[in-house]
Amino acid sequence: MSGPVIELKGVKKVYNLPSGDVTALNGVDLRIDEGEFVAIMGPSGSGKSTLLNQIGCLDRPTSGDLFLAGKNTREMNDHDLTYLRLTSIGYIFQKFNLIPLLSAYENVEYPYIMKNRKPDDTGRVQHLLSRVGIDEALSAHKPGELSGGQQQRVAIARALVNDPAILLCDEPTGNLDSQTSIQIMEILSDLNQRGRTIVMVTHNPETAAYADRIITIRDGKIV
């Protein structure tokens, strides 16, 4: 497929706070093609997380349009956007965000069940886990029993389980030591090499170095 996987046209996001309106994004135009690895950088409060949340359909723009695979998300309701998050977007968070009640295996299987309405009988979950370096014994553990690096590996496997077109990473190494960070970035880099589109927010230049393209955002605008 050619053409942009993600396209933002004049996306503005204004938060109405009691202290006054805060413009988090001020007319962002961005185009990301399939297979790109884009890093979004910028100081705190510059709007980079807001931008990622827009792309991830966790939020709606105040004005402007977001196209995912050519489809305008403005026309979608909450149900459609949720389904899009389930099937087309993989999210990796700084704080891993695994479900504490589920084992590592179940965490990865969860989006699979939500999409397919049945447990995984293809071995995909276990395959993905071993690909990120979590063996069968470890996958039976609850997130609380895993190290940060292990949790992030599980989170990557979870993000991939429904084979999404886009992988969004919000400071994926922000809570990890440098050794583990390199391992995680190598996994992401490998995924990109295999054709996965990745958009990553980071403030760490070393992490950003893995990307093909670095976008800097300041005061809600791409500079």
Add this chain to the structure above:
Amino acid sequence: MITKDIILTLAARNVRLHFMRSVLAALGIVIGVVAIASIGMVGTNMTLSVTEELSDMANKLTVTPYRGGGGMMGGGPGGGGDQDDEDVITEDEFRDIERIVAKYGTAYTLMSESDQIEVGSETGRATIYGLDPDIIREILIVETGEYPKSTSSVVVGPTLAERLDLKVGSKIKIGDPDEGATTTVRVVGILEERGMSMDLSTDMAIIGSEKLFTGIYGGEGEYDQVNIVVDDINNVDAVKTAIEDELNRKEDTVTVQDSSRMMESITSTLSTMTTFVMAIAGISLLVAAVSIFNVMMMSVNERVREIGILRAIGTQRGEVLRMFVYEAGILGIVGAVIGSIASLAIGYVVVFGMVGTADYFFAMDSLIYVPMAMAIGAGICLITGAYPAWQASKLDPIEALRAE
């Protein structure tokens, strides 16, 4: 390990994670269900047991002189101490009644008076009945002794006998010595306990022949009451109507009563009481509902971040809602099931203790309260769980993810 419905799995695991809290919340439902079910069962068992007792009298009618309006009990026998002379059923009227009843059953007359009695040095009051000796033999059962054969011999009720320490052979003086002559009679038999009845209450009475009665009080051919025993219960209404048509043709002279009104009144009183007490028991369920609500609100509040994650990775609002409704439902159903088992055990004990018999415990009308209370208990859980669940489902994913 993981059930087909992962949303249910999540709900169940959260219940298990906060085991103590969940147990306490469910305990509220258990108590509520037990309270409602047991009280409902006690009420039904009482009603069934009273109905059964009363249905023994369903084939009986009483005819009393019309006293204008007339209360429920019509001032039945035993209350006629200061009766007006006209308030009697005459011999002619009795002949009419007897003629009407002949086809359907038997009628007998009853004379009654309340008077002072003296046994040895003890004095007291009792109802004195005058009945045809053949009728005494027919309708009353002597436990010890024999039926009265002469005009000076009587049988007494067991309660009176016990109270005044009467034995076969004891002598009773009837009448107030200050007001005139007294009559001494001899006890020849003590009756079996008969209980309260609308036609004849003998437990606290002295029963003698009509001759003895008229010998003391006069009034031959004037009866206080006529009792009718109808052979076929289906004819009760016909007999009642026939007597009323015949005797009350010109003006109301008699009141005919059957046990149905008494039964209706008693069962309706019992059911009102049962409903009222059940409503009080319902308060315990209300308290349980508040506790479930509290637990559910806590559950939602401490899992805001988890809800954010679930929403971010593609869980629909409806599924988040379902997760919390399931959680409330699990508490409700577990509470209701334990409550129903407990209410069978506790209900049995309470029914046995309060009604005195558990004969009707397994009757449909009684057991129906168990599923009913279960449904109310589980239903209340779902209703109170609905609001926190709805709150959870409309959380903004980004806001929720930010929560610590």
